[in-house]
Amino acid sequence: MNRYPPIAEHGMVGDLQTAALVASDGTVDWWCTPRFDSPSVFASLLDAERGGHCRLAAEYPDDDGMTVRQLYLSDTAVLVTRFMAPGGVGEVADFMVPDDSSTPTGVHRLLRVVRVVRGSLPFALSCQPRFDYGRAPHTLERPDEHSAVFRGPGTDLHLQSTDGVVFHEDGNDISARFTLSAGQAVAVVLTSTPGGHPAPPRPTLETTADALETCRAFWLSWLRSCTYRGRWQDIVNRSAITLKLLTYAPTGAPIAAATMGLPEQIGGERNWDYRYTWVRDASLSVRALIDLGFHEEAHAFRRWLRGRIEADRPPSADPLQIMYRIDGDPHLTEETLDHLEGYRGSRPVRAGNAAADQLQLDIYGEASDALIVGGDIGAIRGWHALSEVLDWLADHWDQPDEGIWETRGGRQDFTYSRLMTWVAFDRGVGAATRFSRPADTARWTEARDAVFRQIVQRGWHDKRQAFVQHYDTDVLDASLLLMPRVGFVSPRDPDWLSTLDAMGEELVSDSLVYRYDPTASPDGLRGSEGTFNLCSFLYVEALARSGRLDQAHHAFDKMLTYANHVGLFAEEIGPSGEQLGNFPQAFTHLALVTAAMALDEELEKARNRAGGWHP
Numbered sequence: 001m002n003r004y005p006p007i008a009e010h011g012m013v014g015d016l017q018t019a020a021l022v023a024s025d026g027t028v029d030w031w032c033t034p035r036f037d038s039p040s041v042f043a044s045l046l047d048a049e050r051g052g053h054c055r056l057a058a059e060y061p062d063d064d065g066m067t068v069r070q071l072y073l074s075d076t077a078v079l080v081t082r083f084m085a086p087g088g089v090g091e092v093a094d095f096m097v098p099d100d101s102s103t104p105t106g107v108h109r110l111l112r113v114v115r116v117v118r119g120s121l122p123f124a125l126s127c128q129p130r131f132d133y134g135r136a137p138h139t140l141e142r143p144d145e146h147s148a149v150f151r152g153p154g155t156d157l158h159l160q161s162t163d164g165v166v167f168h169e170d171g172n173d174i175s176a177r178f179t180l181s182a183g184q185a186v187a188v189v190l191t192s193t194p195g196g197h198p199a200p201p202r203p204t205l206e207t208t209a210d211a212l213e214t215c216r217a218f219w220l221s222w223l224r225s226c227t228y229r230g231r232w233q234d235i236v237n238r239s240a241i242t243l244k245l246l247t248y249a250p251t252g253a254p255i256a257a258a259t260m261g262l263p264e265q266i267g268g269e270r271n272w273d274y275r276y277t278w279v280r281d282a283s284l285s286v287r288a289l290i291d292l293g294f295h296e297e298a299h300a301f302r303r304w305l306r307g308r309i310e311a312d313r314p315p316s317a318d319p320l321q322i323m324y325r326i327d328g329d330p331h332l333t334e335e336t337l338d339h340l341e342g343y344r345g346s347r348p349v350r351a352g353n354a355a356a357d358q359l360q361l362d363i364y365g366e367a368s369d370a371l372i373v374g375g376d377i378g379a380i381r382g383w384h385a386l387s388e389v390l391d392w393l394a395d396h397w398d399q400p401d402e403g404i405w406e407t408r409g410g411r412q413d414f415t416y417s418r419l420m421t422w423v424a425f426d427r428g429v430g431a432a433t434r435f436s437r438p439a440d441t442a443r444w445t446e447a448r449d450a451v452f453r454q455i456v457q458r459g460w461h462d463k464r465q466a467f468v469q470h471y472d473t474d475v476l477d478a479s480l481l482l483m484p485r486v487g488f489v490s491p492r493d494p495d496w497l498s499t500l501d502a503m504g505e506e507l508v509s510d511s512l513v514y515r516y517d518p519t520a521s522p523d524g525l526r527g528s529e530g531t532f533n534l535c536s537f538l539y540v541e542a543l544a545r546s547g548r549l550d551q552a553h554h555a556f557d558k559m560l561t562y563a564n565h566v567g568l569f570a571e572e573i574g575p576s577g578e579q580l581g582n583f584p585q586a587f588t589h590l591a592l593v594t595a596a597m598a599l600d601e602e603l604e605k606a607r608n609r610a611g612g613w614h615p
Contacts, residue, residue, distance in 0.1 A: 003048040004344045005029075007262055008564035008579040011070055011079040012242070015096035016249035018108050019258045021045065021583070022094050024070045024565070026057030026081050033155065033192040034106045036248060036255050037275040037325055039132040039351075041157055041192065046261050046349055047340040052130030056092055056112050056188060058083035059124045059177070072566050075237055076219040077245055078212065079566070088119025090180060095215045104250045104327075106194040113208050115185035125165065125176040125188060129157050133337050133351065140172045146202060148174045151195065158191040160202050227293035228593075230600035235560060238567035239589035240292055243285065246586045248326040252300025253277040254285060255326060257571070257582035261337075263346035264529040264572055264581045271346055273353045274571075274582040276332060278323045279305065279363040280404065281587050283370035288593045290373065302371055304328065309367070309385040318396075319389045320367060322360045322406075323353065332356040358402040359411070364393050365420025368427045369486070383431075387439045390428045394440075394447045397421040398454075403470070404479045405515055412470040415459035416479040422451040423486045455488075460495065466502035467495075469516055476506050477516045478535035481542045491545035500542060511555035512562075512573055513539045530572035530580045533562070537591035541598040549606055552599055559592075 002009075002025060009024045020031035020042070029045040032038045043051035060066040066085040073080060078095040093113045099105065114123060131138055131152030138157075141149040145166045150157040159174055161167065164186040167174045180186065187208040191200045201207075219241060228236050247254040260273035282301055289298040307328055308320060321330050334354035342349045371386055397418070400411035425448035432439035458471040469477035480499065484491035507514045512531035536559050543552035562573050569588040571581025 004045070006578060007343075007570050007581075007583050008568075010564070010568070010583060011072065011094075011566045012245060012258055012568065012584055013077055013079050013094050013096050013110070014098075014245040014258075015108055016098045016100055016245070016247065017104065018096075019245055020094075020096070020110055021258065022070075022079055022081065024068060024081065025055070026068075026083075026092055027053050027055040028094075028110065028190075029053050030259055031110065032275070033108050034194075035104070035326060036246075036258065040134075041129045041131055041152070041155070043130065043133055043340070045259070046337075046343055047134060050130060050134040050340060052128050052134060054112075054125075054127045054129070054190060056114065056125050057081070057123065058085065058090055059122045060085045060087075070565055072238070073216060075223050075241070076216050077241055078216055078219075083121060085119075085121065088116055088121040088182070090114065090116040090121040090123070093212065095212060097211050097215045098218045098249075100218075100249050102250050106192075107197065107200075108192045109200070109211075110190040111203075111208055111211055112188045112190075113185065113212065114180065114187070116180040116182050118182050120179055120181040122177065122179045125167075126170075126173070127159050127175070127190075128173040131155060134340060135337075138172060140169065140174075142167070142169065143199065147199070149199065154195050156193050156195055156197060158189075158193065158199055160189050160191070160200070162187045162203055162205055162208070225293045227291075228597065230596060231603075232560075232596045232600075235563065235567055236292075236593055236596050239592050240294070242568060242584050242589045243289075243586055243593075244294075244297065246584070247297060247301075248277075251327055252297065252304045253324070253326045253328070254282045254301065254586055256281050256323075256587065257585045259582045260351060261340075261346075261349040262343055262570070262580070262582045265346075266344050266574075266580070267346055268529075269346075269348065270529055271342065271348065271350060272355075272582070273334070273351050274585075276323045276353060276356075277304075277326055279308070279320055280322065280360070280366045281590070283363075283366035285586070285590045286370040287373050288590055288597075291597055292593065305367060305370060306382045306385065309389055310381065318359065319392050320363055321356050322358060322363050323356050330356070355402075355406040358406060359399075360403060360406070361393070361397060361399075361401045361417045362404055362414075362420035364389060365423030365427075365486070368424040372427045372431045383435075383437050386428070387432075387437070390424060390444055391440060393421060393424055394443050397447060397451060412472065413458070414470045414477075415455060415467055416469075416477060416482075418451055418455050418459065419480070419483060419486065419488055422448055422455065422488060425451065426487070452488075464502055465495075466499040475516055476503055478503065478507055478513050478532065478538065479515070481513075481535065481538040484542060484545055491542065492547060497546060500546060503539070507535075508539065511539075511558040512536050530574040532572055533559075533569050533585065533588040534571075534591045536573075537588070537595040540595040541591075544595070544599045544602040547602075549599075549602055553603070556595060556599055559595075 005023045010021045031042040044053040082091045138152040148159040257274035264270035334352040337349040340349040403414035461468045469475045489496045513535035540556045568584040570579035570583040571585040
């Protein structure tokens with residue numbers, strides 16, 4: 001067992017309220033329940049000794065040459081880990097049955113079905129939960145030889161098996177060993193419940209088979225809504241499923257990633273908690289979801305977003321925070337978990353996120369665009385709330401903020417922040433006119449035009465012949481790759497093409513794109529980071545829209561080689577091609593989808609112009 005498997009060596013399963021990571025050696029090393037943002041019961045990914053895990057894998061001597069492979073059943077979130085040895089071939093299927101309802105539940109089941117298809121294989125189970133990020137002790141109860149109950153603070157974890165697996169106590173933990181021959185199967189089920197909740201029925205092979213088919217059928221049915229039929233169907237489907245898995249069904253709020261604390265640099269301090277809903281990330285997903293045909297998910301998030309705009313707040317508070325908990329709670333107090341070692345010694349490990357208190361003015365542009373896209377501006381009350389937000393923004397847009405990357409090095413006049421305030425006013429003016437809604441459109445128009453002039457005059461750097469990160473620097477910033485998409489410039493405008501060239505020279509390394517250069521633009525943190533996958537896919541889209549199709553196609557194909565073995569991406573790519581940061585990252589998969597659609601569209605246009613085939 002690898003104490004800290006590579007970040008990329010994981011698949012994810014989930015039920016749309018919580019999610020677990022399963023390493024390619026059969027270890028569940030991350031699971032928070034009953035919600036994405038709940039304290040963990042398994043977190044050996046952040047501390048191999050204290051975090052807790054549940055390992056279920058074939059046991060074979062190292063020198064006997066066992067090969068392990070992991071895959072998803074096609075177009076589903078059923079994760080299969082295959083163990084292939086000279087004496088036999090077996091597999092563990094991990095899954096959770098999705099609950100797409102609007103009702104939160106405290107009961108969540110992680111099912112692990114083991115079967116052998118050739119020969120015979122010995123298997124071993126080790127279940128060592130550690131509640132509350134490893135801070136809380138637990139007790140162990142044994143109803144029978146096939147059942148165990150781990151009782152932690154407010155949460156019980158039930159471990160149950162079908163016939164063929166007998167549990168043994170190992171202190172307050174459980175272990176088991178068993179051997180299966182071809183055609184035999186067993187199931188091990190982990191069920192988290194509120195403390196004192198009745199135990200679930202013990203599973204049978206029939207009930208677990210039914211659950212597997214229910215899970216499989218859910219995903220196949222859900223994907224039928226996808227309208228994408230382009231060149232990269234498999235990876236787009238996988239990204240769509242990943243985005244769905246990272247969405248909290250009761251509220252429609254997507255989280256940024258399933259994990260917290262995974263480093264942007266091994267051994268460094270850039271370790272954040274991403275299990276929350278960023279207004280920016282989620283808003284940018286709306287158009288991609290609509291373009292893919294997933295209108296219900298887009299509408300659900302917009303309802304959640306309107307709820308945040310309409311919510312009561314102190315008179316001095318800004319209309320929106322940059323992020324919230326998945327139920328809309330604005331309180332995300334950041335704490336350092338000093339008892340955890342961190343992934344491969346990457347400390348500190350943080351839970352909560354203090355960036356929630358930052359001022360990031362760009363979120364108003366993303367939110368306005370998400371609420372207005374597709375011609376759906378919601379109820380009259382929703383429009384009233386949005387117009388109040390734009391009235392507030394008209395008074396506050398011209399001030400420094402922390403910017404899209406949540407730097408902790410002081411506020412600046414970030415060009416991207418100004419760009420998205422322009423978007424907010426532009427979308428608001430357009431919607432008020434198109435739908436004949438009451439609004440101070442004259443004031444919004446004046447503000448929109450003032451922002452435009454300011455960006456052109458102060459965000460443009462004559463010497464660099466490019467738009468730059470903020471008004472007092474010549475540093476470039478990959479967030480500005482969104483300038484053509486939001487309509488601020490034409491994708492073939494000479495000033496934009498000049499900016500794209502400058503980015504290619506300074507921020508791009510073999511198709512991989514850095515957000516910015518922290519040595520040239522200090523962000524208040526020590527250390528460095530990898531290239532940012534979001535930006536790499538935005539670069540592909542910008543190249544495609546600018547007519548540089550061969551370059552875009554090549555960059556996209558190379559980016560796909562950095563996906564892990566089951567098609568998932570983390571936040572960043574390190575110097576040796578390793579995945580870094582929280583995993584899987586919704587922003588990355590969102591940008592992959594939009595890049596694929598943009599490249600497909602431009603390739604089709606080129607083929608039609610040429611009257612023939614284009615690769």
